Amino acid sequence: MTDPLALDAADPLAPFRDRFVETGAVSYLDGNSLGRPLKATADLMDDFIRTQWAGRLIQGWTDGWLEWPLTLGDRLGAIALGAAAGQVVVADSTTVLIYKLARAAVDARPGRRRVVLDTDNFPTDRYVLEGIAAERGLELVWIETDPTEGIHPEQVAEAVDERTALVLFSHVAYRSGWLADVAEINRVAHEAGALTMWDLCHSAGSVPVELDAWGVDLAVGCTYKYLNGGPGAPAFAYLRGGLQNELRQPIQGWMGHRASFEMGPGYEPAKGARALLSGTPPILAMVPLHANLDVLAEAGIERVRAKSLSLTSYVLELADEWLVPEGVEVVSPRAPERRGGHITLRRPGFEQLLEPLWNSGVIPDYRRPDGLRIGPAPLSTSFAEVHRGLAVLRTLL
The missing domain is CATH 3.40.640.10 (Type I PLP-dependent aspartate aminotransferase-like (Major domain))
Structure with a gap:
């Protein structure tokens, strides 16, 4: 399994994470629904x-x-x-x-x-x-x-x-x-x-x-x-x-x-x-x-896209090793050219895992009937954060 700390160390966009307000979440995996606030936003407001x-x-x-x-x-x-x-x-x-x-x-x-x-x-x-x-x-x-x-x-x-x-x-x-x-x-x-x-x-x-x-x-x-x-x-x-x-x-x-x-x-x-x-x-x-x-503008949309693909590829790697053996199905494109910024995982009963996930500080997105969307935001999400979140999900399963 790829080391998330090594991925973070090689990430050219890693410094941008420090520009976001700390949320207190163990793993925020719902950037595809609501992005985190920037520190600069608080100052501007x-x-x-x-x-x-x-x-x-x-x-x-x-x-x-x-x-x-x-x-x-x-x-x-x-x-x-x-x-x-x-x-x-x-x-x-x-x-x-x-x-x-x-x-x-x-x-x-x-x-x-x-x-x-x-x-x-x-x-x-x-x-x-x-x-x-x-x-x-x-x-x-x-x-x-x-x-x-x-x-x-x-x-x-x-x-x-x-x-x-x-x-x-x-x-x-x-x-x-x-x-x-x-x-x-x-x-x-x-x-x-x-x-x-x-x-x-x-x-x-x-x-x-x-x-x-x-x-x-x-x-x-x-x-x-x-x-x-x-x-x-x-x-x-x-x-x-x-x-x-x-x-x-x-x-x-x-x-x-x-x-x-x-x-x-x-x-x-x-x-x-x-x-x-x-x-x-x-x-x-x-x-x-x-x-x-x-x-x-500073990060550049092409670098953001490259980081997004790396993050979702890592989600797929963890899902295949940890979650698929527990009955989870990946229902998102694996081909990078056909994949957006999130990965959807499907398993009957996922809705019952939302509260324990949130209580553990892990926040994915849920879409009925039985899909968890994992949406790491390229500028604010680390590979270690993805690793932590999916590790909790594996434990709960």
């Missing part, structure tokens, strides 16, 4: 409250707050999403942004009445599309995906045709960690004339993303997982520049108006990605993102 909020009060809006959805969006696009400036905004929740973009997409293809999605996508994606289909009289075309894998281009090719307005899938499957072939699926969907939309919640900040190069039309993701934005941190939306004059999002609020402070009698959308905004930006909730983008 304190400074923002005492200096910017208390010191400037309403004047802070003209000091730059109003532009944060766009400036942070541009930074996020450049550092983690492969998106040129002017296409990403930070605002709202993942659910709200999926609704905005999906509604805009199907309305922009009025002669097409079908939306393609898969049965194992994250619930909010499916629920939102079900609601839009009911609103607009659309037909949902469901692709049955293997929960141990994810969506394949061949499945998409069989499902799309001249009646398809939109396809929506996840870049990294939330259960298995399957990494989809975005570029090829986009090519297939575009050949049929459909728009493509991607959920990046389980990849942003962990897996390199190339939205522009892959030809993505629309994308949405959260900032509280690998981007360490904190509980309920705002999401982000990407709208390809070539579509910005064509798509019109349905929640028309004053921040998306071409001149918000004119307070005019009718809605006139702003140009570009600003038109995706609706209400007042959640400025306080955006503060942590400044700190994490600084760290992510």
Whole structure:
């Protein structure tokens, strides 16, 4: 078995662990659900409250707050999403942004009445599309995906045709960690004339993303997982520049108006990605993102991905030696090119182990019916921490 201390000693990203607030956990293995806070985030929050909020009060809006959805969006696009400036905004929740973009997409293809999605996508994606289909009289075309894998281009090719307005899938499957072939699926969907939309919640900040190069039309993701934005941190939306004059999002609020402070009698959308905004930006909730983008830019997304693959490979090594003999099944891709940032383990009765795991200071993620997700965050998780956590799980089994 590989020595975890040797792996940590050889890890070029190991010094970044010291930049995170200590949690007291023996092994935190749920970075794919909620990232740990940075020490710099605590300092930024304190400074923002005492200096910017208390010191400037309403004047802070003209000091730059109003532009944060766009400036942070541009930074996020450049550092983690492969998106040129002017296409990403930070605002709202993942659910709200999926609704905005999906509604805009199907309305922009009025002669097409079908939306393609898969049965194992994250619930909010499916629920939102079900609601839009009911609103607009659309037909949902469901692709049955293997929960141990994810969506394949061949499945998409069989499902799309001249009646398809939109396809929506996840870049990294939330259960298995399957990494989809975005570029090829986009090519297939575009050949049929459909728009493509991607959920990046389980990849942003962990897996390199190339939205522009892959030809993505629309994308949405959260900032509280690998981007360490904190509980309920705002999401982000990407709208390809070539579509910005064509798509019109349905929640028309004053921040998306071409001149918000004119307070005019009718809605006139702003140009570009600003038109995706609706209400007042959640400025306080955006503060942590400044700190994490600084760290992510310094570490580099390619090095983060390399560390992520090393961590999940180590999870697989420990699982094969310690857990598989105890009846545990690995239900995530073993091929690195098809694996996202987490590993899912399956065994009947895992739900009963959650409380004893937590009582032991080991915090994985659980997904029904019987899956434990092991999600080490590359910048904050050590190999020794993975070793400690899975050792406790082995003992409990």
